[in-house]
Amino acid sequence: MTLAPLIELNDGNGIPQLGLGTWPLDDEQVAAAVVQAVEAGYRHIDTAVKYGNERGVGNGIRASGVDRSELFITTKLDGEFQGHDRAVAGLEGSLKRLGLDYVDLLLIHWPLPGRDQYVSTWQTFERLQAEGKARSIGVSNFKPAHLERLMAETDVVPAVNQIQLSPAITRTAEREFHSRHGIVTESYSPLGGSGAGLLSAPVLSQLAEKHGKTPSQLVLRWHVQNGLVTIPRTSSPGRMAENLDVFDFALDPQDLAELSVLDEGPEAGNDSDRTGH
Ligand SMILES: NC(=O)c1ccc[n+]([C@@H]2O[C@H](COP(=O)([O-])OP(=O)(O)OC[C@H]3O[C@@H](n4cnc5c(N)ncnc54)[C@H](OP(=O)(O)O)[C@@H]3O)[C@@H](O)[C@H]2O)c1
Structure with a gap:
């Protein structure tokens, strides 16, 4: 059984480098997926209030037979839970649905700059972390300008920024910004x-054949080798095992250069100044 290595966060906690994404699985599907993932060696599960499946994640955790302390559970609060009182109530609701007394990582799901509430939400996250209800706190879909503002106006630097990222959407400048500030990119x-359609790119099948791996493993190795934390989603037990089996080979500089043809440029991907929930 493969276990993903831990990446150290700026608060001293460790996050398993590869976890299971759970959107858009429903409660029933996700409970089964969590049990199968834990059996395959996953110790990190990513959910969110907005996914509507935290109850199922909690059921899966309890059915997995693994001690809670061995698991790393992330949830995210969306716009409905921005602002002090709503964030407190939001985490309470998540913990209740998950059946847990803390989450390992609590994220602001989107900055929603038009609402201008992410700074006060973050200050509440700082308190929730101090109370032990969230071991680590971070953000998702934040651009460097949003992070600059958080760092200027609050005390705790986010441990993680979870963003849309792949060999097609490489966000190199954002990744560099994160590393300069000790923020792990997920x-x-x-x-x-x-x-x-990324997985059907011809360069991936060529490199997969060279390494005796699959296109998905090539892509996930690219993430891992770039020091990223990642959360591929599947509900197929075979694919779960396949996706975790990326720690026994390495892409060489020539492979990485070949993969760069997939890069769609700095404007690729969503723009969180214009979208989000
Ligand atoms: N923070 C945010 O705003 C945000 C936004 C989007 C997603 N997320 C999180 O990120 C997670 C992952 O992202 P995602 O679900 O959008 O996409 P993804 O993980 O990049 O891709 C999922 C797709 O890949 C397929 N797949 C998985 N493993 C495969 C394999 N080994 N071979 C071939 N195909 C494979 C899955 O099909 P099958 O399921 O049929 O296997 C599914 O269609 C989500 O589940 C969620 O937890 C966060």
């Missing part, structure tokens, strides 16, 4: 998301 939609 890639969502790491395989390009459903229906994106």
Whole structure:
């Protein structure tokens, strides 16, 4: 059984480098997926209030037979839970649905700059962390300008920024910004998301054949080798095992250069000044 290595966060906690994404699985699907993932060696599960599946994640955790302390559970609060009182109530609701007394990582799901509430939400997250209800706190879909503002106006630097990232959407400047500030970059939609077609790119099949791996493993190795934390989603036990089996080979500089043809440029991907929930 493969276990993903831990990446150290700026608060001293460790996050398993590869976890299971759970959007858009429903409660029933996700409970089964969590049990199967834990059996395959996953110790990191990514959910969110907005996914509507935290109850199922909690059921899966309890059915997995693994001690809570061995698991790393992330949830995210969306716009409905921005602002002090709402964030407190939001985490309370998540903990209740998950059946947990703390989450390992609590994220602001989107900055929603038009609402101008992410700074006060973050100050509440700082308190929730101090109370032990969230071991680590971070953000998702934040651009450097949003992070600059948080760092200027609050005390705790986010441990993680979870953003849309893959060999097609590489966000190099954002990754560099994160490393300068000790923020771990976590890639969502790491395989390009459903229906994106990334996995059928010819360069991936060529390199997969060279390494005796699959296109998905090539892409996930690219994430891992770039020091990213990543959360591919599947509900197939075979694919779960396949996606975790990326720690026994390495891409060489020539492979990485070949993969760079997939890069769609700095404007690729969503723009969180204009979208989010
Ligand atoms: N923070 C945010 O705003 C945000 C936004 C989007 C997603 N996320 C998180 O990131 C997670 C992952 O992103 P995602 O679900 O958008 O996309 P993804 O993980 O990049 O791709 C999922 C797709 O890849 C397929 N797949 C998985 N493993 C495969 C394999 N080994 N071979 C071939 N195909 C494979 C899945 O099909 P099958 O399911 O049929 O196997 C599914 O269609 C989400 O589940 C969620 O937890 C966060």
